[in-house]
């Protein structure tokens with residue numbers, strides 16, 4: 001057996017750390033790109049030669065022709081979105097990479113998306129989650145109550161019918177009785193689903209075995225996490241989280257790979273904090289700094305277009321996420337956005353009603369009440385977007401990177417200084 005060569009890449013904040021860019025950058029050396037959880041709620045933006053491509057469902061590695069891309073069993077797949085993204089890539093003349101879809105991934109059905117929106121509307125203002133409306137939560141509910149449709153169920157028209165009849169009856173009861181909606185006619189759901197099955201069939205494969213062989217053959221595999229640690233269903237800021245295991249551990253159940261298959265766990269950290277949707281965010285800045293970060297960082301959701309909430313780096317949350325993910329390597333993104341921000345603030349602890357908290361509170365309600373305790377570091381004004389070596393960065397920017405390394409006890413092996421693939425400082429990430 002050859003040496004294992006599997007990298008896992010995960011987000012360290014609330015998503016939108018720029019994981020797509022890092023995946024894309026590592027991509028040239030990767031043989032297999034894999035997604036293991038979530039669905040079309042993700043929005044991975046990749047900019048190549050000035051052209052912007054946003055992936056919601058497909059792995060960001062799809063831009064590399066000829067590589068194998070895998071959608072693992074842990075995903076919830078919206079077939080409409082899947083077919084839209086593959087068609088878009090083809091129409092751009094970007095030959096689709098080889099794509100394999102697990103038969104065990106769950107299918108996001110139209111009623112999941114409808115229920116996602118209706119449930120969100122029904123939540124009181126203080127309990128809204130601010131979901132992406134992509135049907136993620138309701139689809140995972142069906143998975144865990146063991147009544148969900150899996151990709152394999154779409155492949156056989158009779159099986160699909162048999163499974164869908166009672167399912168739709170139940171959904172229609174909920175829609176009509178709980179939400180006063182019209183029932184969904186069977187054929188309107190069944191017929192498109194049958195077509196999806198035909199269109200998806202060529203992609204369906206035993207992904208667990210494919211991956212096993214790739215690992216044992218020493219191929220370079222990149223597991224692309226979607227969302228991020230603080231949105232994890234178990235460890236995140238519940239209930240303001242997504243419905244999958246977004247921390248490192250989720251990659252194993254979501255693919256069938258084993259923890260000892262990994263070589264590296266790369267944590268993607270944005271140089272400041274953002275959050276989209278509801279829930280506590282201790283360093284959210286509602287004043288000028290937050291607005292400036294939003295504008296300079298182009299912080300508008302790739303999936304929903306919503307303005308992201310912005311603020312300074314939160315070391316308490318980051319230390320928690322780093323421990324949770326077992327991260328041994330850091331990719332720091334969007335450092336250029338801090339240019340001209342003046343002195344840089346970093347949250348080093350929280351104040352909770354006069355008590356200093358150095359650790360991430362387990363209780364989300366406490367997190368809602370804390371105030372950040374900041375340390376101030378020097379900023380810089382020089383344009384750093386053209387820097388390609390660490391030594392070319394202004395001293396204050398270098399110090400900021402070193403500060404993060406020291407506090408998180410892991411090396412920053414990559415620094416992104418602009419959106420383009422080329423705007424990157426590699427400090428050994430690709431060695």
Ligand code: IMP
Nearest residue numbers: 015041042043130131132241242276277
């Ligand atoms: P859901 O995943 O659509 O159920 O949304 C649950 C929460 O996760 C909401 O606050 C979303 O804004 C957030 N969320 C889901 N996917 C992403 C993502 O890819 N980036 C950032 N936030 C996300």
